[in-house]
Amino acid sequence: MSKVAGLSSKKSRWLLKSLRDQQRHSLGTGFESANILLSPKYHLKDKDLRKIHKAARVGDAARMQQLLLGKCGVNDKDKKKRTALHIACAYGHPKVVMALIEGRCEINATDSEECTSLVKAVQCQEEECATILLENGADPNIVDVQGNSALHYAVYSKNTSLAAKLLNHEVNIEATNKGGFTPFLLAVSENKLQIAKFLLMKNANIHAVDNQKRTALMHAVSHDSTSLVRFVLQQGVDLFLKDAFGLTAIDYAADFRYNTVPLSIFCSVDLVLELLDFQMY
Incomplete structure (x- = not known):
């Protein structure tokens, strides 16, 4: 039965349990804790909204223009610091978005989660x-607030069209969120092969690592996806780089089966062979 780099069985189990816990709790996307992508639109209550926010929610551009000619401030915020622009973008009302921009709204205003309207529009597709x-x-x-840019959200949603538009407007392709994930590393860690390929075509750094020093290859083998692993391997990555626990991608790929530590995140022996084939080649 495989052991990790010659470590004792007890220490191996501790290291692997710690790694599994890190995989679960420090993915770094920020999406799991906030459930942002499970329900990205704002949950709005009428009592919390001003007239301008209500018009934005229902997409009433004519009403919006009337309000802006009156006493409503174009940048008025609700209790969670959301502007009418945030709400119009979250609910997909481009005519209202244009009315607000023509009314000289603050286009980069942030809400209580530090989301701009652009980030919110990308979250909500x-x-x-x-x-x-x-x-x-x-x-x-x-x-x-989680350090994610609009490009991180486009990648998570596998929206190549939006990612391309963001890159055409000089978004930082190597921006790292609080977990240390670049958009490319996020794509690999989420097993989103096509957008990972797209980002690599746009010169994303294949050698990026997250805050736990996990490489793209380490994240790839954790999905038990031969095509994803092969794609990363073909970029000439180092099989022997170690993460914060001293584990290599080959260690990740090994099929550890301890009764006390069920490690379902690890791949089958087929991926170990895949890695070794590339090593010998």
């Missing part, structure tokens, strides 16, 4: 709204 914002000078490099 409202591409037309996101495009309008980019074309009117929205900053694509402002990150939210």
Whole structure:
């Protein structure tokens, strides 16, 4: 039965349990704890909204223009610091977005989660709204409370079209979130092969590591996906780099089966052979 780099069985189990816990709790995307992508649209209550926010929510551009001619401030915020622009983008109302921009709204205002309207539009997959914002000078490099940029969210949603638009507007392709994940490393860690390939075509750094010093190859083998592993290996990565626990990608790929530590995150022996084949080649 395989052991980790000659370590004792007890120490191996402790290291691997710690690694599994890190995999679960420090993915670094920030999505799991906040459930942002399970329900990205704002949960709004009428009692918390001003007239301008209500018009934005229902997409009433004519009403919005009337309000802006009156006493409503274009940058008025609700209790969670959301502007009408945030709400219009979250609910996909491009005509309202244009009305607010023409009314000289603050395009890079952030809500209580430090999300700009652009980040919110990408989270909610409202591409037309996101495009309008980019074309009117929205900053694509402002990150939210978890350190995620709009590009991180486009990658998570496998939206190559939005990712391309963001890159055309000088988004930082190597931005790291609080877990140390670049958009490329996030793509690999989430087993999103096609957008990982797209980012690599845009010169993303294949050698990026997260805060636990885990490489793209380490994340790839944890999915038991031969195609993902082969893609990363073909980029000439180092099989013997070690993470914060002293483990290599080959250690990740090994099929550890301890009764006390069920490590379902690790891959089968087929991927060990895949790695060794590339090593010998």
